[in-house]
Amino acid sequence: MADPLHQFSITPLVPINVAGLDLSFTQSALWMMITVGTAYALVMVGSRQAALIPGRLQSVVELAYEFIAGLIKDNAGREGMRFFPAIFTLFMFILFGNMLGLIPMAFTFTSHIIVTFAMAITVFVLITVLGFVLHGSHFLHFFVPAGAPKAMIPLLVPIEIISYCVRPISLSVRLFVNMMAGHMMLKVFAGFIAALGFFGFAPLAVTVALLGFEVVVAFLQAYIFTVLTCIYLHDAIHMH
Amino acid sequence: MANDDHDPAFADLEQRIRAAKQKGEPVGEGDGTDPDRPKLNFGTGLTVGIELVVGVVAGVGIGLALDSWLETRPFLTILLFLLGTAAGMLNAWRHLVRIGMVDPKGDGGGRQGRGPD
Numbered sequence: 340m341a342d343p344l345h346q347f348s349i350t351p352l353v354p355i356n357v358a359g360l361d362l363s364f365t366q367s368a369l370w371m372m373i374t375v376g377t378a379y380a381l382v383m384v385g386s387r388q389a390a391l392i393p394g395r396l397q398s399v400v401e402l403a404y405e406f407i408a409g410l411i412k413d414n415a416g417r418e419g420m421r422f423f424p425a426i427f428t429l430f431m432f433i434l435f436g437n438m439l440g441l442i443p444m445a446f447t448f449t450s451h452i453i454v455t456f457a458m459a460i461t462v463f464v465l466i467t468v469l470g471f472v473l474h475g476s477h478f479l480h481f482f483v484p485a486g487a488p489k490a491m492i493p494l495l496v497p498i499e500i501i502s503y504c505v506r507p508i509s510l511s512v513r514l515f516v517n518m519m520a521g522h523m524m525l526k527v528f529a530g531f532i533a534a535l536g537f538f539g540f541a542p543l544a545v546t547v548a549l550l551g552f553e554v555v556v557a558f559l560q561a562y563i564f565t566v567l568t569c570i571y572l573h574d575a576i577h578m579h
Numbered sequence: 580m581a582n583d584d585h586d587p588a589f590a591d592l593e594q595r596i597r598a599a600k601q602k603g604e605p606v607g608e609g610d611g612t613d614p615d616r617p618k619l620n621f622g623t624g625l626t627v628g629i630e631l632v633v634g635v636v637a638g639v640g641i642g643l644a645l646d647s648w649l650e651t652r653p654f655l656t657i658l659l660f661l662l663g664t665a666a667g668m669l670n671a672w673r674h675l676v677r678i679g680m681v682d683p684k685g686d687g688g689g690r691q692g693r694g695p696d
Contacts, residue, residue: 501638501659502666502673509633509670513626563626570677 343526347450347519367454370446374439378431403431407565414569418576425465426572429458430565437518437557441550449560450518455511462568463507470575481578510567517560521553623678630671638663 351363385400393401407427411419419426433449440447448454470478482499483492528549531542642659646652675681 497662498665498669501641501662502634502669505633505637505663505666505670508637509630512633513629516629517625 341526341530343523343530346446346522346526349451366446367448367451370439370448371436371454374432374435374448377439378435382431403427410562410565411569411572414566415572416577419569419572422572426565426568429462429568430561433458433514433564434558434561437561438554440518440522441553441557447518447522449514450522452511452515455515456507458564459507459511459514462510462571466568466571466575469572470578473576474578478575478578481574506567506571510564514560514564517556521549521556525549525553623675623680626674627671630674631667634663634665634667634670635660636663638666 349365349367351361351365352369353364355362355364381396382400382403385396388394388397390397404427407430408420408423411423411426415422436449437447439445440449470481482496482503484495484499487495525546528542528546532539532546535542638659638661639656641663642656645655645659649655672681676683
């Protein structure tokens with residue numbers, strides 16, 4: 340049976356080596372470019388006409404806009420709308436990356452922790468910087484739980500700091516684990532189809548069901564990543 | 580629609596919504612039937628598990644790194660393991676509060692601590 344982990348291996352398409360550093364253009368980078376291109380094309384084509392009665396593509400773009408705008412207003416407050424472009428981009432990038440990865444023979448770059456961690460740490464650093472820019476050193480009060488007895492503060496502050504610092508890890512691990520586990524499961528069940536011959540219809544049915552399930556997971560994980568980003572943004576803007 | 584208020588079908592709507600919400604209240608066990616929170620019930624177990632594990636692993640990782648730097652092995656590893664576990668639990672708890680599965684004001688959490696809301 341085919342190795343279920345083989346699909347995650349990175350293969351360089353254009354080998355580039357600069358001063359001993361491997362900067363090759365890989366299939367992962369290619370799929371990121373395809374993702375950006377597809378999302379960009381959808382938004383540009385969908386918003387080109389700006390008709391009063393939207394067509395199908397324009398409806399999709401408007402739905403996506405309203406969905407993310409609602410998400411930001413609900414989770415980060417109205418002040419969060421300043422960051423709409425960044426959050427919309429993040430959501431579309433993860434959503435399209437997850438969805439395009441479900442196409443057979445495609446590569447899911449969100450199944451690599453380095454990709455999800457890069458996104459999560461960027462969000463984390465920018466939001467922390469934003470917290471300090473907005474509140475100055477007062478942002479450090481974020482690590483002191485409101486109403487905690489003074490005697491407990493030496494214990495609670497380190498816990499709060501660790502709980503804050505693990506945010507990018509849990510954010511990235513959640514997305515990567517979901518994507519990797521789903522794709523591995525698909526591959527394992529798909530591998531049984533040929534191996535079982537006539538009885539292959541049973542794993543085929545499971546694979547079809549799993550693929551449908553994965554579509555939900557692909558959307559849900561993009562949604563969760565975005566919601567959590569908004570919640571962290573809310574913490575940085577409003578504190579507690 | 581402005582005349583909805585006079586429609587007999589809508590007359591007791593608020594009361595019916597309240598009754599339905601009350602009926603759906605003991606969903607602390609996560610049976611996924613509460614209409615208020617269907618979206619995030621999905622995958623909650625995995626998310627909470629990740630929060631717990633990440634806290635412990637990060638705590639131990641930071642502890643090991645600090646210990647080898649300050650040559651205090653194993654004290655900081657033990658200390659940060661405990662703090663990391665607490666941080667993981669805190670994050671898991673906050674996640675459950677965020678999705679509305681537990682009430683932060685309740686003393687024991689879950690259903691028994693719920694006040695009238």
